[in-house]
Amino acid sequence: xxxxxxxxxxxxxxxxxxxxxxxxxxxxxxxxxxxxxxxxxxxxxxxxxxxxxxxxxxxxxxxxxxxxxxxxxxxxxxxxxxxxxxxxxxxxxxxxxxxxxxxxxxxxxxxxxxxxxxxxxxxxxxxxx
Numbered sequence: 426x427x428x429x430x431x432x433x434x435x436x437x438x439x440x441x442x443x444x445x446x447x448x449x450x451x452x453x454x455x456x457x458x459x460x461x462x463x464x465x466x467x468x469x470x471x472x473x474x475x476x477x478x479x480x481x482x483x484x485x486x487x488x489x490x491x492x493x494x495x496x497x498x499x500x501x502x503x504x505x506x507x508x509x510x511x512x513x514x515x516x517x518x519x520x521x522x523x524x525x526x527x528x529x530x531x532x533x534x535x536x537x538x539x540x541x542x543x544x545x546x547x548x549x550x551x552x553x554x
C-alpha cells in the first residue's frame with residue numbers, strides 16, 4: 426500500500442494561528458457574555474467579529490461589534506476596555522497557550538455598515554431611491 430505525503434512546503438488547511446484565532450474569538454465572546462457581571466452590559470447585543478493575532482501571538486486585536494446607538498456604543502466600549510485585564514486572565518485559564526496574548530479591543534462598525542447597505546439595496550429594489 427502506497428501512502429501519499431503532502432509536500433513539505435505546503436501549509437496545512439488550518440494553521441496553528443488560525444486555530445488559536447478562532448478559539449480566542451469563541452472564548453472572548455463567551456467571557457463577555459457570561460463572566461463579566463456588569464449590569465450595564467446586560468441585554469446588550471455584543472459580538473466578537475474578528476481577532477487578529479500578531480505573528481508571535483503576543484498581541485490579539487479583538488474587534489467588537491455593538492448593536493446600539495453611537496453614544497451607547499462608546500459607553501459600552503469604555504466599560505469593556507476596563508475589563509481587558511479580566512478578559513485576558515479568563516482567556517489564559519480557558520485557552521492552553523504558553524503565553525496569553527495581550528488583549529486589545531477595537532470597536533468594529535462593519536455590521537452596522539452592512540445593515541445600512543442592505544437597507545439601501547432594499548430601497549433601490551423597491552424603487553424608493
